[in-house]
Amino acid sequence: MKSGIYKLTNLINGKFYIGKSLDVESRKYSHYYTLRRNKHGNAYLQRAWNKYGEENFVFSIIELVGNNQLNIKELYYIDTLKPEYNIMKTLDKRLRMAQSSKDKLSKYQTNKHNSKPVFAKNILTQVITKYTCSSDVAKKLQLDAPSIRKVLKGKRTNVDNYTFSYDNTFPTNSLSKKIKKSVLVYDKSNNLLYTYKSQLKCSKDLKISYGFLHRLLKSGKLYKDIYYFRTTALS
Numbered sequence: 108m109k110s111g112i113y114k115l116t117n118l119i120n121g122k123f124y125i126g127k128s129l130d131v132e133s134r135k136y137s138h139y140y141t142l143r144r145n146k147h148g149n150a151y152l153q154r155a156w157n158k159y160g161e162e163n164f165v166f167s168i169i170e171l172v173g174n175n176q177l178n179i180k181e182l183y184y185i186d187t188l189k190p191e192y193n194i195m196k197t198l199d200k201r202l203r204m205a206q207s208s209k210d211k212l213s214k215y216q217t218n219k220h221n222s223k224p225v226f227a228k229n230i231l232t233q234v235i236t237k238y239t240c241s242s243d244v245a246k247k248l249q250l251d252a253p254s255i256r257k258v259l260k261g262k263r264t265n266v267d268n269y270t271f272s273y274d275n276t277f278p279t280n281s282l283s284k285k286i287k288k289s290v291l292v293y294d295k296s297n298n299l300l301y302t303y304k305s306q307l308k309c310s311k312d313l314k315i316s317y318g319f320l321h322r323l324l325k326s327g328k329l330y331k332d333i334y335y336f337r338t339t340a341l342s
Contacts, residue, residue, distance in 0.1 A: 111171035112180050114190065118163045119154055124152050124192035125179040129174060135166045152192045225259065226275045230268050231311050235275065244271065267318040268310070290320075291337045295329055306338070 112133045115138060116123040128134035138276070143161065147153040156164060172180050185193060211266040225244050228235045238244045241259065245252035254266045264270060270277050290309040303309035306324070310317045313334075320336065329335050 109168075109171050110174050110177060112169040112177070112184055114167055114169055114184075114188075115152070115192070116165050116167065117159060117192075118165060119159050122155065123188075124129040124149065125169070125181065125184050125188065125190040127177040129177070131168055131171075138166070149194055150193065151194060155192065211318075221275050225255075226272050226277075228270050228272075228277050230265060230317050237275075241271075245262060265318060265321055267316040289338065290324070292334050293337070294333060295335065300334070309336070 109131055110127075110129045111126050111131050111188045113134065114123045114125045115122075126134065138301060139161070141147040142153060142156045145153065146158065147156070148262050169184060170180060223240065225238045225256065226235055227238060227244055227248065238247065241252060241255050244250065244255055249267065250266050250269065254263070255271055257263045258271045259273060290303040290306055291299060292303070292309065292313075293299055301309075303312065306317065306320055309315070313320075315330070321329055324336050324338055327335060327337075
């Protein structure tokens with residue numbers, strides 16, 4: 108196996124393509140395989156191959172070099188010889204563009220989710236705690252980070268016993284409606300066992316997370332095969 112820089116030359120017009128490979132001979136067969144099937148990733152080279160025919164192309168090795176020199180040597184030959192069939196005329200430009208895109212994406216994701224401080228309010232105790240970012244909240248409260256971000260975006264009101272905001276103001280409309288509803292607790296024979304003035308009180312007394320209780324109220328499912336819950340608006 109030989110690593111190096113190669114070129115694929117059009118004998119009719121002298122135009123060529125330059126590339127690198129850890130195994131130049133295998134790379135030659137890879138190019139020919141995809142070109143023969145009209146599936147090559149380089150559209151310029153594929154059109155020329157289709158127009159002039161396989162017999163008018165020749166594969167040759169420019170230089171055999173070590174693995175650690177492949178990128179540098181490919182850049183040198185592309186910049187020096189300026190191959191017409193290379194989509195990007197300089198490898199350096201391609202690498203800069205790729206790295207720039209990665210940097211922008213990384214910066215965007217970091218700023219979007221981790222640059223703003225987040226306030227977390229415990230619905231049961233009403234205690235508000237400030238965290239450095241949403242990831243910090245998720246880690247310290249052991250909550251689902253995507254769910255926290257949904258609260259911050261206004262797509263949901265809470266995660267378990269917590270609600271969140273960037274500016275220390277919290278949603279009150281939909282949440283207060285839930286809080287102002289009494290909760291009726293029945294056994295599986297439909298006998299009323301308890302009445303609570305709020306979901307928060309029920310959640311605290313029965314040691315059920317607020318979010319889980321809310322899901323039980325919506326689904327009407329039994330809890331531990333003993334209780335099921337209903338709500339009724341307080342007068």
